Amino acid sequence: MSFRKILLFALLLSCALPVLRTQEQSPPTIRTNSSDDIILRPIPGEVIILAAADVQPASAEKSGELAEAIKTFNQVLWDDLSFSGFFTMAGKSFYPPYPIVRAEDIKYEDWSALPFKVTYLTAGTLDLNGGVLRAELRIFDMKQHVMSFGQRIGGDTDQVRAVAHRWADEIVYRLTAGTSMGIARTKIAYSSRRGNAKEIYVMDYDGYNQQAFTHNGSNNLFPNWGAENSHLAFVSFRTGKPEINIYSYKDGSRVAFPMFNTFASTPAISPDGARVVFSLRTPRGDADLFVSNLDGSDRRNITNNPAIDTSPTWAPSGRQIAFASDRAGGSSQIFICDSDGSNVQRIMKEGGDADSPAWSPDGKWLAFHWKPHLSTNYDIYIAEIGSGKIRQLTNSGGSDESPAWSPDGRHIAFQSNRNGTPQIYIMLLDGSQLRMITSQGSNTSPAWGGYFRRESDN
Numbered sequence: 001m002s003f004r005k006i007l008l009f010a011l012l013l014s015c016a017l018p019v020l021r022t023q024e025q026s027p028p029t030i031r032t033n034s035s036d037d038i039i040l041r042p043i044p045g046e047v048i049i050l051a052a053a054d055v056q057p058a059s060a061e062k063s064g065e066l067a068e069a070i071k072t073f074n075q076v077l078w079d080d081l082s083f084s085g086f087f088t089m090a091g092k093s094f095y096p097p098y099p100i101v102r103a104e105d106i107k108y109e110d111w112s113a114l115p116f117k118v119t120y121l122t123a124g125t126l127d128l129n130g131g132v133l134r135a136e137l138r139i140f141d142m143k144q145h146v147m148s149f150g151q152r153i154g155g156d157t158d159q160v161r162a163v164a165h166r167w168a169d170e171i172v173y174r175l176t177a178g179t180s181m182g183i184a185r186t187k188i189a190y191s192s193r194r195g196n197a198k199e200i201y202v203m204d205y206d207g208y209n210q211q212a213f214t215h216n217g218s219n220n221l222f223p224n225w226g227a228e229n230s231h232l233a234f235v236s237f238r239t240g241k242p243e244i245n246i247y248s249y250k251d252g253s254r255v256a257f258p259m260f261n262t263f264a265s266t267p268a269i270s271p272d273g274a275r276v277v278f279s280l281r282t283p284r285g286d287a288d289l290f291v292s293n294l295d296g297s298d299r300r301n302i303t304n305n306p307a308i309d310t311s312p313t314w315a316p317s318g319r320q321i322a323f324a325s326d327r328a329g330g331s332s333q334i335f336i337c338d339s340d341g342s343n344v345q346r347i348m349k350e351g352g353d354a355d356s357p358a359w360s361p362d363g364k365w366l367a368f369h370w371k372p373h374l375s376t377n378y379d380i381y382i383a384e385i386g387s388g389k390i391r392q393l394t395n396s397g398g399s400d401e402s403p404a405w406s407p408d409g410r411h412i413a414f415q416s417n418r419n420g421t422p423q424i425y426i427m428l429l430d431g432s433q434l435r436m437i438t439s440q441g442s443n444t445s446p447a448w449g450g451y452f453r454r455e456s457d458n
Helices: 003-012 060-083 108-112 157-175
Strands: 048-052 087-089 120-129 132-141 146-156 187-193 198-204 220-225 231-236 243-248 264-269 275-281 287-293 309-314 320-325 333-338 353-359 365-371 379-384 390-392 400-405 411-416 423-428 442-448
Touching (some): 048 060, 060 157, 132 157, 146 157, 187 220, 187 423, 198 231, 220 442, 275 309, 287 320, 309 353, 353 400, 365 400, 379 400, 423 442
Parallel strands (some): 048 087, 048 120
Antiparallel strands (some): 132 146, 187 442, 220 231, 231 243, 275 287, 309 320, 320 333, 353 365, 365 379, 379 390, 400 411, 411 423
């Protein structure tokens, strides 16, 4: 049973009836994450082999002063570009052995002699004046022997990671013709226990720059982002009982939202930022899904079923909602319905226990964690809405739960106890490039934020 269900059962003060099986069920046949099953989209028009030459100091006399910043920039840029999933990264051991400071430093004949044909090369310089870091960065077309585009990026001396993230996203955006804006500057919210309390934290997508968003010393759970990262909704026990909290992410101000004096959980803000769906205990003692405006007005029960309905997630269109419910016989399963609660459909019928659905940005997939019948642990799966095909993404020996999509739909974050305590992991949709991005405390329920507004070139 997942943590969400454990919490629901404890707070509802009701016991679910045991599941009676009239006959043994065979484990479902699940297609695993092979290259024939998972295709990362959008697909580039060509295979792009990208070389990332180390940035250099703009002037030799500042090489010592800039050494640490250059080292950090080069590693962050490489990691960002590699994890984007768009490029084949050309190993640096093959590069011609000379620094690139100016465009004329590129000897195209030497690059053409490599055992593979580099498509694009990124190179540039860092400078430091008056405490301001300045990057001059360029992309070169190695087939046409010309510079394709460039960018000047400035920042404080402690913002070298942010500068590298911005350049990585620009490369992804430009070299994919705008089909992706990259993920290097995205944020992940999560619940972190560091001591007696569980606070909501926000970090960069790669696990750096972790900062507490709540500071109330209680348990704060299930964060969810609003449109354009305008708000964070979550469940808080700051008053002693679970209540929905919605805060502005920009200034930290609290949005007025009613306290129901009963169990409320798992809020999800609609794609247009105007509504919120959440689970609320009814007078029957079960939990239904309710939809209201962001301030709690115009509240409507959209499921009205004597079962436990929880973990709602909006379709990108805002016209459908996926959720978990035990209405099918005692174990939690994944369902979808229209945003008014009509047209309820069960997504999977293979049994077991499933929870925490998350809709992909393109609306094609639902990710969820699932423990099939006879299985020991939860793993991350995705179900194709149109065909009903189910594909397994993880198989770690621990429990992998609470998947969250990156805004480009090419990556998934999730929590896992595979190494002991629950931590946050990220990976490409095909299961490759797995990274553990938290290590301090116990960390659960990742929520991957959307895109911030793109900045113009300096």
